[in-house]
Amino acid sequence: GENVEQHPSTLSVQEGDSAVIKCTYSDSASNYFPWYKQELGKGPQLIIDIRSNVGEKKDQRIAVTLNKTAKHFSLHITETQPEDSAVYFCAASTGTASKLTFGTGTRLQVTL
């Protein structure tokens, strides 16, 4: 089955700096790669996703890049703000009934 590795497990940045979280996947059939943000006391929420026919996608301060050859994808957050502090999860899917395999999560702390 699919295996998704995520690094780093914790990340601390100063407000205004950029943050990068990286994930690798094992199944070359995976074609959908979402990122979820989980705030304290809440369930994860989708913030951005990318499909395998696209190399990069951007939405305001967040962007995701995908390298299919190397089987890795990354989340980039620019101009970080305190409200970006949360746990971020990457995931991968081959499309079977929307089944996702999640990474182990990255706790991002944005300090003032």
Add this chain to the structure above:
Amino acid sequence: DVKVTQSSRYLVKRTGEKVFLECVQDMDHENMFWYRQDPGLGLRLIYFSYDVKMKEKGDIPEGYSVSREKKERFSLILESASTNQTSMYLCASSLSPSGYEQYFGPGTRLTVT
């Protein structure tokens, strides 16, 4: 807005008890999922259902069963709770067949003593 609700935010049960965790979604989604979340392990899929009365095992189904009698409701059952099932349980739903986005409930923190 999609809403996924879970019956309890916190639950404390004794070893050997039968435990029911309920999840309800209000968007007529085909797919529903149960995950457990543990520190350092991320979200691991226990079971999922792509239609009423249909279910498939996820990555860690041992010790759990599920029930989906109505489209909007998906129940997770711990037949005989054990301490290693102490965890955060998250329910999610998604629209099939092309709707990959999963909408999560707030979670149930289950403690088995």
